[in-house]
Amino acid sequence: MATSTFALLVLSGAALYFMTAEERKRLLRSTLDVMRMSVRTAAHSASSGEPFDEFLRARTGWPVVTLLLVAVNALVFICMIFGRGALGDPQTLIDWGGSVAPRTANGEWWRLITSLFVHAGPLHLLATIAGLVPLGVILERAVGRVAFAATYLAAGVLAGVVSLWTMSPTTVSTGASGAIFGLYGLLLASIPYAVFSPPEVPIPFVLLKRIAAAAGPFLLYNLVTDHVGTAGELAGLGAGFVGGLFVARGVTREKPPLRRAAMVMTASLAIAAGAGVPLRGIVDARPEIAKVAAAEERTAGVYDAALAKFRRGRISMQELAQTIDRTIVPDLQAVHARLKELRGVPREQTPLVTAAEEYLGLREQSWRYRADGLHKSRMDMLRKADLAERSALDSFEKIRPSM
Numbered sequence: 001m002a003t004s005t006f007a008l009l010v011l012s013g014a015a016l017y018f019m020t021a022e023e024r025k026r027l028l029r030s031t032l033d034v035m036r037m038s039v040r041t042a043a044h045s046a047s048s049g050e051p052f053d054e055f056l057r058a059r060t061g062w063p064v065v066t067l068l069l070v071a072v073n074a075l076v077f078i079c080m081i082f083g084r085g086a087l088g089d090p091q092t093l094i095d096w097g098g099s100v101a102p103r104t105a106n107g108e109w110w111r112l113i114t115s116l117f118v119h120a121g122p123l124h125l126l127a128t129i130a131g132l133v134p135l136g137v138i139l140e141r142a143v144g145r146v147a148f149a150a151t152y153l154a155a156g157v158l159a160g161v162v163s164l165w166t167m168s169p170t171t172v173s174t175g176a177s178g179a180i181f182g183l184y185g186l187l188l189a190s191i192p193y194a195v196f197s198p199p200e201v202p203i204p205f206v207l208l209k210r211i212a213a214a215a216g217p218f219l220l221y222n223l224v225t226d227h228v229g230t231a232g233e234l235a236g237l238g239a240g241f242v243g244g245l246f247v248a249r250g251v252t253r254e255k256p257p258l259r260r261a262a263m264v265m266t267a268s269l270a271i272a273a274g275a276g277v278p279l280r281g282i283v284d285a286r287p288e289i290a291k292v293a294a295a296e297e298r299t300a301g302v303y304d305a306a307l308a309k310f311r312r313g314r315i316s317m318q319e320l321a322q323t324i325d326r327t328i329v330p331d332l333q334a335v336h337a338r339l340k341e342l343r344g345v346p347r348e349q350t351p352l353v354t355a356a357e358e359y360l361g362l363r364e365q366s367w368r369y370r371a372d373g374l375h376k377s378r379m380d381m382l383r384k385a386d387l388a389e390r391s392a393l394d395s396f397e398k399i400r401p402s403m
Contacts, residue, residue, distance in 0.1 A: 099112055148186075
């Protein structure tokens, strides 16, 4: 299982770079192959006839939640492949439900759940399936569908909130790695109960080897990528472990009661809500910075057009100066006012906003010097305008890499 999954991960990598119609068909076929493999694995585990499998089947039956999670993840990814926007593009991920601080923390909290089903590429999706299926077909039947689903969602939501705190506010968080780490936490929490109160039938060592082998591609992928962030994944692991100590108590004797799962889910949502409140109001300053750049291009164009008319004798020097007074300076002032009204600018973007404000101040000053020089026909004011303009454009270069 692990070898074939890892092979699919490697072979599917090319689709990250080429998204022609043919590659999209290949991606679809690969995804369907993994789904079929997952169903066969689940069917084998659920009905192999071995004593431990019979024990699990008598307790829960088919791992419906695990298969449903695989199906939903695959369906969303297929829709993304054939939808608009480049696969893996941040805006595409946001459109499909990815979590990004300025959107999630300002009322779109549902993104903490929808982001669990959004994947940035085929490798991302297949790593999720590799980590989820072998563990899910055993753990879900051991603890019950409700406890399994509650742990998955609770860990995923808490991992998403921690990602909002620890990752850049402009980073889009996607994927179920935090939720799957929560399932591994639940598994770890179940081990002491299995050791000190063994189940009626022994746990086959081959099942543990299967889980460990399949975890390899999942862990490897998450070590080299950052779709949720290490802190978020550790939060998911911790949430699954702490919640599991409560949920999995007595799991070897009976399926955990539903009320325990409900209590864990409620507590997790309460913690997530409390941790998310301070993030409310955070903004992404880049759109306003883009407006600053647009204003520079727009006002320079207005002046160049007016200067061309002046040189052809179509307007006077006073009319050229009035173009600055009545059009250019008010335009810059409006952009500057909007920038000053920004609240909730994240720490990482504060230097960017400061540089933009410095540029706008210097640029407005340069235009005022130029207008005064034209009004009064004073060359010294025009030289001051040139110096101020160079300083303003030097500040402008500080914000250009962000655009």
